[in-house]
Amino acid sequence: MLKEGNPVYLERDDPSGGRVLRPGSVAAITQDRCTIRFENSELSIKIGDECLIYYHEFQKFVQRRVRAEEQSETGPLLRVVMKFIGDAVSADTRQQYRVSAINAGLTATFNAEEDCTIQEISNSGLGFVSDRKYSIGQILNVTLHFEVEDYDGQMVIEWARQLDGDRTQYGLRGLFDAKGSDMLRIGLMRFTRAVHRQNLQRVSGAA
Numbered sequence: 001m002l003k004e005g006n007p008v009y010l011e012r013d014d015p016s017g018g019r020v021l022r023p024g025s026v027a028a029i030t031q032d033r034c035t036i037r038f039e040n041s042e043l044s045i046k047i048g049d050e051c052l053i054y055y056h057e058f059q060k061f062v063q064r065r066v067r068a069e070e071q072s073e074t075g076p077l078l079r080v081v082m083k084f085i086g087d088a089v090s091a092d093t094r095q096q097y098r099v100s101a102i103n104a105g106l107t108a109t110f111n112a113e114e115d116c117t118i119q120e121i122s123n124s125g126l127g128f129v130s131d132r133k134y135s136i137g138q139i140l141n142v143t144l145h146f147e148v149e150d151y152d153g154q155m156v157i158e159w160a161r162q163l164d165g166d167r168t169q170y171g172l173r174g175l176f177d178a179k180g181s182d183m184l185r186i187g188l189m190r191f192t193r194a195v196h197r198q199n200l201q202r203v204s205g206a207a
Contacts, residue, residue, distance in 0.1 A: 002029055002055060007199070008036055009054040009099070011063075012044065020098045020120055021054060023199035027079060033069070038078045045080060047071065053082065062088040098122040101195045109143040110134075121191045125155070125173040131166045139175065144187035146194070153184025 002008070009021035022043060028035040036053070045051070049068045054061060065086035072079050098120040106118040113132055120127035134140070134157050144151040155172040162168055174184050 001057060002026055002034060004029060006055060010036070010038070010043075010045070011052040011054065020100060022100055033081060033083050034066075035079055035081050038080070039076060043078055045071070050085065057088055060090060062090055064088040098125065098127065099192065099195050099199065101126075101191070104195045104198050106191055106194070107145050109145070110140045118191065119169065120171075121188070121195050123185075123188050123192050125158070125171065126188070126191070127169060127171045129163065129167055129169050131168075133168065134160070134170060136160055140172065142172070142184065144184070144191060146187060146190050149187075151183045151187025151190075153187070155184070 004026050006026045008024050008026060010024055012020055012022055022038060024036040024038040026034055027037045045068055047068055047070070051066060051068070052063045053066055054063050056062070064084060066082035067085050068080050069083050070081040099122065101118045101121045104118065104121075106121070107115050108118060108126070108128065110116055110128070110130070113130060116128045116130060118126050118128055136157050136159060138157050139154055140157065142153055142155045154175045156175055157170050158173050159171040160168050174188060176185055
């Protein structure tokens with residue numbers, strides 16, 4: 001059962017047509033509505049939008065459909081009033097969703113491009129921004145840097161989106177049948193768990 005202060009994730013689309021979970025926390029809740037605060041006030045959501053939120057309920061990860069009814073900004077925080085329009089159901093496929101990692105400080109090397117900041121992460125792939133040009137379908141040698149350990153493997157570029165200037169956002173999927181795929185899989189799992197912990201700690205402490 002959702003309570004004030006509980007962490008939640010809002011599902012939004014990413015440029016690849018997949019899904020990304022944006023972290024937030026419950027600011028207030030009634031029987032049929034909840035107010036969720038998000039740290040990123042640039043989150044794209046409109047009044048009337050129907051979407052899914054994810055949270056833990058009785059040690060299970062569940063999803064529930066909601067509709068955005070009101071929103072307001074207070075400094076860096078965005079508060080959205082959501083009306084429940086469905087019951088909570090199991091969300092066992094959460095490992096496939098990418099979670100925002102912009103503030104996690106995680107880095108990787110792609111081919112010879114070092115110290116790239118990870119933007120999004122999941123157990124199967126990641127997203128990053130670069131001023132170098134890569135092609136969709138191109139396979140990159142990847143090294144994930146986590147604490148004092150490195151995790152090597154290969155990933156393929158699935159999509160690209162041009163940003164301002166010469167910067168491009170790329171979405172990559174792990175090639176787990178390639179040499180060294182076990183290390184890559186372990187690295188992605190450690191990255192994803194670290195981001196979940198950081199997101200939950202940050203939003204639970206947001207004012």
